[in-house]
Amino acid sequence: METERRVHLVRRIAVALLAMTFLLMVVGSWVKATGSGLSCPDWPQCYGQWLPPFPSQENGGVDPATGEPVLYTQAQVLYEWAHRALASAVGVVFLVLLALAWPDRRWIRRVETHPRLAWAGPPGAIVAAWIFLAGFAYLALPADHALRASAGDLRNLLPVLVAGSLLAWFLVGPLNPVIRKPALRTDLHPGLRRAPLYAAWVLLAQILLGGVTVLGKNAAPLTTAHLATATLYLLLIAWTVAFAVLRPVPEVPMDLPPEPERIVETVFPGEERPEPAEDAAGV
Numbered sequence: 001m002e003t004e005r006r007v008h009l010v011r012r013i014a015v016a017l018l019a020m021t022f023l024l025m026v027v028g029s030w031v032k033a034t035g036s037g038l039s040c041p042d043w044p045q046c047y048g049q050w051l052p053p054f055p056s057q058e059n060g061g062v063d064p065a066t067g068e069p070v071l072y073t074q075a076q077v078l079y080e081w082a083h084r085a086l087a088s089a090v091g092v093v094f095l096v097l098l099a100l101a102w103p104d105r106r107w108i109r110r111v112e113t114h115p116r117l118a119w120a121g122p123p124g125a126i127v128a129a130w131i132f133l134a135g136f137a138y139l140a141l142p143a144d145h146a147l148r149a150s151a152g153d154l155r156n157l158l159p160v161l162v163a164g165s166l167l168a169w170f171l172v173g174p175l176n177p178v179i180r181k182p183a184l185r186t187d188l189h190p191g192l193r194r195a196p197l198y199a200a201w202v203l204l205a206q207i208l209l210g211g212v213t214v215l216g217k218n219a220a221p222l223t224t225a226h227l228a229t230a231t232l233y234l235l236l237i238a239w240t241v242a243f244a245v246l247r248p249v250p251e252v253p254m255d256l257p258p259e260p261e262r263i264v265e266t267v268f269p270g271e272e273r274p275e276p277a278e279d280a281a282g283v
């Protein structure tokens, strides 16, 4: 992808992400204001399901974990579920932003160029993606499935999923054609590369914290930490947008040796290019 297109894409994605984050915070506040925070008592699923309709007051649903009737309305469950679903969408869009805005980490280059690791890129990425998908498929099994029952508490799988996805990211990095092009590496301001990095860790923590908040039955310290981290994350995304949208992007990537054509254009803008001077000694 050309530099200019990539930079424009980064700008659009950063702004979209800011809007999505704001919306996510509004939905989160709505969840709290309507008392829906515990309407999905489990995590990452909701009553052992990924998708609606969920058990609720209206349909006489029962919580499969406790066998108790569900006391929340379908709308309340959907608010909480929508909050989680939107957080996941933010996570995915965020990864795209990160791949585009921050492609020059030294360790990525090291993996790329390391003779022993270079071969591991494609197969490693496939294995990591497979582990991730298999873990996800496993989580999507019905709660009473024998495979799930035999493996005990599903939450034990979460660290595996997180590690698997980070590994996939690490390994897929060297495959990214954007990363492979040195000419594209320094066209963005360093601030734009650093802010998404910090925000990535904060977002990961925030999503896990959301889950812990639910599992911890919305205990006050957890909810407070969740809100505080959300604010920090919003600030980092705003910082990213400030760099991505407000800062002018240099037209010529700075690590490219300047081409003679460009130098002449800069020195004599819009003017006829002077003919190379005759060799004075030869006249």
Ligand code: HEM
Binding pocket: 021, 024, 025, 026, 027, 028, 029, 030, 031, 032, 033, 035, 036, 037, 038, 043, 080, 083, 084, 087, 090, 203, 206, 207, 208, 209, 210, 211, 213, 214, 218, 223, 226, 227, 230, 233
């Ligand atoms: C980027 C990710 C997220 C952001 C920015 C975010 C933001 C917020 C905000 C601003 C609130 C309102 C808090 C308040 O008014 O005190 C909230 C509430 C809540 N969030 Fe999130 N959230 C995120 C992810 C998640 C995830 C992944 C889950 C669950 C798995 C979750 C579960 C909750 C719950 C249960 C509440 C209601 C707490 C209560 O009723 O006391 N959040 N969130």
